[in-house]
Amino acid sequence: MANKEKVIAASAKHPRPDRIFSYGTAGFRMKANLLDSVVFRVGLLAALRSRKLNGQTIGVMITASHNPPEDNGVKLVDPMGEMLDQSWETYATSLANATSDEALFTLYEKLTSDLKINSEAPARVIVARDTRTSGPTLVASLVEALTATGVELTDYKILTTPQLHYLVRCINTKGTQYEYGEVSEKGYYEKLASAFKKAMRSKKFDGGVVVDCANGVGGPKLNELIKYLGRGEDGLAIKVVNDDVLNPDALNVQCGADFVKTNQRAPPSVKAAPLERCASLDGDADRIVYYFTDKSGQFHLLDGDRIATLAASFLADLARQSGLSGKLSIGVVQTAYANGSSTQYVTEHLKVPVVCTNTGVKHLHHAATRFDIGVYFEANGHGTVLFSPQAIKHISQHEPSSPAQADALETLHSLTDLINQAVGDALSDLLLVEVILAHKGWSPENWLATYKDLPNRLVRVEVKDRHIFKAYDAERKLESPVGVQSLIDEAVGKFSKGRSFARASGTEDAVRVYAEAGSRGEAEDLAGKVASIVRGA
Ligand code: G16
Numbered sequence: 340m341a342n343k344e345k346v347i348a349a350s351a352k353h354p355r356p357d358r359i360f361s362y363g364t365a366g367f368r369m370k371a372n373l374l375d376s377v378v379f380r381v382g383l384l385a386a387l388r389s390r391k392l393n394g395q396t397i398g399v400m401i402t403a404s405h406n407p408p409e410d411n412g413v414k415l416v417d418p419m420g421e422m423l424d425q426s427w428e429t430y431a432t433s434l435a436n437a438t439s440d441e442a443l444f445t446l447y448e449k450l451t452s453d454l455k456i457n458s459e460a461p462a463r464v465i466v467a468r469d470t471r472t473s474g475p476t477l478v479a480s481l482v483e484a485l486t487a488t489g490v491e492l493t494d495y496k497i498l499t500t501p502q503l504h505y506l507v508r509c510i511n512t513k514g515t516q517y518e519y520g521e522v523s524e525k526g527y528y529e530k531l532a533s534a535f536k537k538a539m540r541s542k543k544f545d546g547g548v549v550v551d552c553a554n555g556v557g558g559p560k561l562n563e564l565i566k567y568l569g570r571g572e573d574g575l576a577i578k579v580v581n582d583d584v585l586n587p588d589a590l591n592v593q594c595g596a597d598f599v600k601t602n603q604r605a606p607p608s609v610k611a612a613p614l615e616r617c618a619s620l621d622g623d624a625d626r627i628v629y630y631f632t633d634k635s636g637q638f639h640l641l642d643g644d645r646i647a648t649l650a651a652s653f654l655a656d657l658a659r660q661s662g663l664s665g666k667l668s669i670g671v672v673q674t675a676y677a678n679g680s681s682t683q684y685v686t687e688h689l690k691v692p693v694v695c696t697n698t699g700v701k702h703l704h705h706a707a708t709r710f711d712i713g714v715y716f717e718a719n720g721h722g723t724v725l726f727s728p729q730a731i732k733h734i735s736q737h738e739p740s741s742p743a744q745a746d747a748l749e750t751l752h753s754l755t756d757l758i759n760q761a762v763g764d765a766l767s768d769l770l771l772v773e774v775i776l777a778h779k780g781w782s783p784e785n786w787l788a789t790y791k792d793l794p795n796r797l798v799r800v801e802v803k804d805r806h807i808f809k810a811y812d813a814e815r816k817l818e819s820p821v822g823v824q825s826l827i828d829e830a831v832g833k834f835s836k837g838r839s840f841a842r843a844s845g846t847e848d849a850v851r852v853y854a855e856a857g858s859r860g861e862a863e864d865l866a867g868k869v870a871s872i873v874r875g876a
Pocket of ligand 1: 364365404625700701719721843844846847851
């Protein structure tokens with residue numbers, strides 16, 4: 340039984356502001372000065388979660404990813420490195436909203452008994468944070484909750500979100516048949532670098548890649564990774580830009596994956612030659628988008644949909660070439676934001692099934708586990724590829740019947756190590772894209788030519804109360820406010836190849852509107868019309 344006095348006294352130092360909190364798309368996100376009590380209470384939940392799982396290590400990541408520098412956030416990572424089990428999100432929300440320190444402790448005890456948690460079981464938590472200035476104070480709040488509840492804590496200081504997920508998975512699989520890697524940041528770099536070199540073998544890169552790190556944690560971590568990749572004559576030349584983590588106000592400002600995806604243009608700070616490959620990470624390095632300008636100076640975005648289609652086609656080819664295609668089911672998971680042309684390309688050209696889920700990697704990840712090779716990416720660049728235990732077994736045990744089969748199998752095998760199996764990881768995805776382009780001998784223009792995106796527009800609409808917007812059908816339709824969906828349907832009906840939806844963001848205080856149509860002008864027009872329907876509601 341937790342020490343009542345200790346928990347209540349510690350909680351009293353972290354008073355809850357007068358507002359309602361909810362565990363959103365990626366945990367709790369808001370202005371950092373509102374988060375103190377939330378992080379303390381997340382510490383209590385982490386203690387419960389670890390004890391419920393008999394002392395398996397739970398991760399806590401303090402980050403607000405793509406959000407502005409003054410925001411912060413907190414999310415929990417489950418033992419295999421995946422997002423917190425969704426059934427526990429409601430407990431997180433209830434703890435965050437408990438009205439007094441006593442009520443908080445009563446709820447903590449109620450959860451202990453309702454969830455049949457052995458309060459004598461050990462509890463272990465690891466924590467990391469991004470580069471925001473509010474991070475250390477929030478970690479201190481977490482530590483107080485963990486100390487009051489007798490949890491063993493390791494603070495990994497500054498890491499990318501995917502590095503924390505990696506460590507959680509490594510710790511919990513150590514000594515088992517699913518051992519994932521060495522439990523250290525160095526182990527992470529070594530694993531990626533060794534898989535990258537194996538995947539490349541004699542293949543050559545055509546030029547280098549410019550990587551915009553959003554002035555976030557991805558900058559120093561990519562610089563570190565580069566040391567492990569080596570830069571022999573045939574190595575990949577990575578030019579790192581926007582890696583200023585000393586100026587906290589620069590984070591995600593006029594740069595980063597979200598800026599590029601939303602504005603459909605390169606950050607002004609990224610200077611690249613025509614046809615040079617460019618990529619942008621987000622503030623905690625779990626998203627990546629590619630882009631380039633052509634010889635006429637026109638900008639072209641190669642977003643998460645493009646990475647998904649590139650990866651799916653490459654993996655399907657490798658499965659075929661290694662003689663495993665009959666044994667491995669391949670699928671792609673997308674959200675409503677996926678460009679209609681990408682979905683059509685996957686189903687009609689690649690002949691691979693597509694599943695559509697709600698926004699949030701937790702939803703996509705879950706759906707991807709249903710395939711032997713599950714490729715999941717959000718259009719915003721957040722995603723990865725999951726290999727089922729069955730797939731890993733087939734890939735490891737298959738006897739190739741020709742040198743070509745052996746070659747394909749070796750590449751496939753190296754990709755199971757190169758691709759982060761815990762969560763979408765911008766650094767791992769960067770290397771994956773580079774490997775695929777090198778194998779295919781493709782320029783970004785070849786990649787772009789695989790299909791033609793429908794012109795689209797993403798708009799952020801600020802409303803009084805975004806919570807009144809309730810979506811269904813993988814967030815492609817609104818059930819409330821009543822009547823809004825029929826207005827949207829009516830607007831969409833007036834455009835050729837029109838498609839649009841509105842949904843409340845789970846990370847920002849806004850409603851997002853997505854629209855695509857036959858021409859750029861029509862997509863803009865449709866987005867504007869749906870945005871005003873949302874404002875009117
Ligand atoms: C988070 C989630 C993503 C989601 C994004 C936007 O990304 O991890 O899955 O796509 O928020 O979500 P929403 O539209 O609900 O605001 P990140 O990179 O900010 O952690």
